[in-house]
Amino acid sequence: MTANPIRFGVVGCAEIARKVARAISLAPNATLYAIASRSVEKVQKFAATNGLAESVKVYGSYDQLLDDPGVDAVYLPLPTSVHVQWAVLAARKKKHVLLEKPTALDVAELDQILEACQSNGVQFMDGTMWLHNPRTANMKQLLFDKVNRSVGRVNFIHSTSTMAATPEFLESNIRVKPDLDSLGALGDLGWYSISASLWAKNNQLPTTVAALPGVTRNAAGVILSCSATLHWDQPHQTLAIIHCSFLAHTSMDLFIGGSNGSLYVKDLAIPYQETCASFDFTFGAKFVDLHIGWNVEPEKVDVATGLPQETLMVQEFARLVESIRDSLSGPCAKWPQISRNTQLVVDAVKKSIDLGCKPVSL
């Protein structure tokens, strides 16, 4: 633990809050300072169930937590529909904002949040954990660094983010409720595949986005399953396919095919194991004489994770907050930009779905 760790307040007791509360407690430059729910009983039960230290303050309202001057930063695991309300308020109270994805119902809402963060000089970051895994940095080298063996020009990206939701989830989870998380599987899972596609294109926005046939919605109109293409025509043609679903067996893969090599990850958003993550890298593959085999097989690259990826996310966020606190720099613009581009593409997929799969230009 560093001498003066960033004090986190967790606003809401959603399931994901358990994971991030643990991540905060594991991060060397962060400490779990307070947690709030809309009822004091609920937050006390959460604290007891998850073995939080006695020193963690518990609040029966979000406002109370935001008014606590001891809170440096908040993590907001709230339903998407109330992100704008609480993230803007947190920023106005000078709390740095770590916001669960999807960041908002649309980019107009996100822009309100980003504007509030900017004008109050606080850091913004969304909760896309896999971006902080060391595996991601390792793959990035093979994509963008001038290494001898690299993927080359990226032509094709493919990513699935699916999970077989239980009947209970499909009945009552906030992520299938139109008033809470109207983006459904697109916001919850599609976000990962979209962020992965943008990441593989160095955060360049696609030229056009189009939903593909076969969208499934529940009776209330929330998206349970959809697919889309993202197309870049500059500086060269790249096509990404994303597929997300609450109605399919769990899958979290990412394929990136380039001119010289390819990357394949099977467990992108949530690695199989906490301590090590791997990917396949294939380079210079050709068929041998007579086309009865290949000259190479994919190389499995193992990357030790050290701390869990969500802890690394908290650590990176806290590092940026420390830098602002200690007047070493202003807020970092990279993470808000990544969030905004992801939200823009989520919006475009949604719009294309509403238009019957017509292409949407960005």
Added chain:
Amino acid sequence: MTANPIRFGVVGCAEIARKVARAISLAPNATLYAIASRSVEKVQKFAATNGLAESVKVYGSYDQLLDDPGVDAVYLPLPTSVHVQWAVLAARKKKHVLLEKPTALDVAELDQILEACQSNGVQFMDGTMWLHNPRTANMKQLLFDKVNRSVGRVNFIHSTSTMAATPEFLESNIRVKPDLDSLGALGDLGWYSISASLWAKNNQLPTTVAALPGVTRNAAGVILSCSATLHWDQPHQTLAIIHCSFLAHTSMDLFIGGSNGSLYVKDLAIPYQETCASFDFTFGAKFVDLHIGWNVEPEKVDVATGLPQETLMVQEFARLVESIRDSLSGPCAKWPQISRNTQLVVDAVKKSIDLGCKPVSL
């Protein structure tokens, strides 16, 4: 070797003829009887270079080979544009027809071939080798048999068939010449991904097919790279994405995602090794508590190939021919049907490309 093997004539000395001539020589119920080229010098050189037995007849014209009464069956590794001409002629000469893929420039041509085969009582099969790999049968069990652990309802299919063509290939190979193989990468490589998608849907035709943005053609208009979606709306929604290219690093993968499990193959059309092929099978995957890992990782299933897949193709074809020769049955309708459906989808992708990516109903 069986007592009375099927005597093959190979019509043409293309590169792929070397592979299939070897396959014929390895198949226990087949024998390489004759080979023809348009010039006697070329065929003699081919025979010498590939160490063909002295007993193999060499012909300086395709007609001479087709007129040889000793030839039971022909393998036709010719440019696609002349398939209809030579396959129809072979059928009329009562030769069974093993035809390289793509089967024809369009389904109208293929129908001429199939009609000629049917009316002359000869077997037809196209040269899609991977369908004959024991791995394929093994995966099929997990897709269609009532096994306890199966993929379940197939929701999503993804397949790439790409290879980085050399500058020489892109300049002069028959597969990029509009008068020889105008289907280009779609016919040569896309055929695999389309056949894989149909296979995963038990040869059911999709409802609609649409090309995706980013089609690349050469100066003569031949397709060098394209992608497409295949959509089935009955008995449930299934979406397949196919991607083929002469301009990307070699990739031959197939992902099949279902309601209960998924299959993933990295080397579909040409396995890495001749003697063994593998695939990943994931079943019942869930995230563990706190979503910090998975309950299972993909299971690698290794399948011993025995004979190379192209030999198994020749063996299966020869078995069907034997059955006809020995009056045990008429031609088998399964293989022509698979070819025809594949060609229908190839045609639909081509049509959609020509229509600027508009969906085409089937």
